Amino acid sequence: MSKVILITGGSSGIGKAIGEFLLEKGFIVYGTSRNPSTVENSKIKLLALDVRNSESIKTCISTIIEKEGKIDVLINNAGVGITGPLEEIPLEEIKNNFDTNLFGPIETMKAVLPQMRQQKSGLIINVTSIAGYMGLPFRSIYSSSKGALELITESIRMETKSFGINIVNVAPGDFATDIASRRFHAPVIKGSAYENVYQTQLNMMNEHVSCGSNPIEMAIAIHKIIDTKNPKIHYKVGAFMQKFSIVLKRILPDKMYEKILMNHYKL
Structure with missing residues (x-):
């Protein structure tokens, strides 16, 4: 039987590329979108x-299990970008980012693990970022x-290994997607101590995102992991220097x- 794949954030960017590639390889693929x-x-x-709503997560996973009888692979891909001087980022935006990038994947893993334990098999792939290996200005x-x-994955994979479940991280570098248009940018405040330097960094x-690698590279890497x-x-996918920056650190x-x-x- 074909493996059943769930990809959060599967309507655009990296998630869409992964979903379409896996579909071509014969997998049963479900993606998600808020709308x-x-x-x-x-x-x-x-x-x-x-992913910020626990009931939404449970309903989605229950729907797939009811229809397919299993979930073989969860790809926690949904995420949002955020930029700005820490001093000037509104607290509500900080909380929203953690709700999406951290607490959402945690809740999704918690919702799918009982089914994977019952199956005595399963794979969870958490899409993180090379930026997660270092504090960037x-x-x-x-x-x-x-x-x-990244650290949550290291912990939970040891807790669940005896159930036949594998949990891994895949950290992409810069890819050519529309994430820049969807990330939260703290506004450049005129007269701020950070005005000029932040505008330059923005x-x-x-520019790095628009000149990034083809998302198909992530799809190929995910397929190999499956x-x-x-x-x-840990897996890193991206340009050589981006991956090498982790080694240097x-x-x-x-x-x-x-x-x-x-x-x-240039700071």
């Missing part, structure tokens, strides 16, 4: 799901929400690494 009725010409089945909230999910971040009997804990003294980042971001 599926607004998504045109989706090749994969889309169900309503808001003006991306403090995004880096920390994704970094927290331009650079948007086909791997004993997957690794591991081996260089903290202040030297900080200086490299500050030079890169």
Whole structure:
């Protein structure tokens, strides 16, 4: 029987690319969107799901189990970007980011684990970010929400391994998607101490996304993980220098690494 895949945030960007690729490979694929009725010409089945709402999560997963009798793979892909000087990001936006990028995936894992335990098998893939391996200027909230999910994965995979369940992280670098248009940007405040430097960083971040890699690279990587009997804990997908930056952080003294980042971001 074909494996049943659930991808949160499957209506655009990386999630859409993954869903369409896996569908072509013969998997039964369900994607999610907060408003599926607004998504045109989706090749994969889309169900309503808001990862910030526990009942929405439970309803979505119950619908799939009722129809398919199982869920083999959960891909926690739904997420949002956020930028700004920490001092100037509204607290409600910080909470919304953690609700989406961290607490949402946690709730989704909690909702799907009973079914996977019953099956005595399952795979959960948490899509994090290379930015989650380091604190980046003006991306403090995004880096920390994704970094927290990396550590949650390390913990929960040990708790669930005896049930035949694998849980892994996949950290993408910059990919050419519409995330820049959907992320929350703290406004550039005229006269702020951060006005000029933040505007420069905002331009650079948007440029990096628009010049990013093809999302199909993520789809290929996810497919390989699904086909791997004993997957690794951490995967990184992206440009060589983005992945190498993690290695540098591991081996260089903290202040030297900080200086490299500050030079890169012209701070």
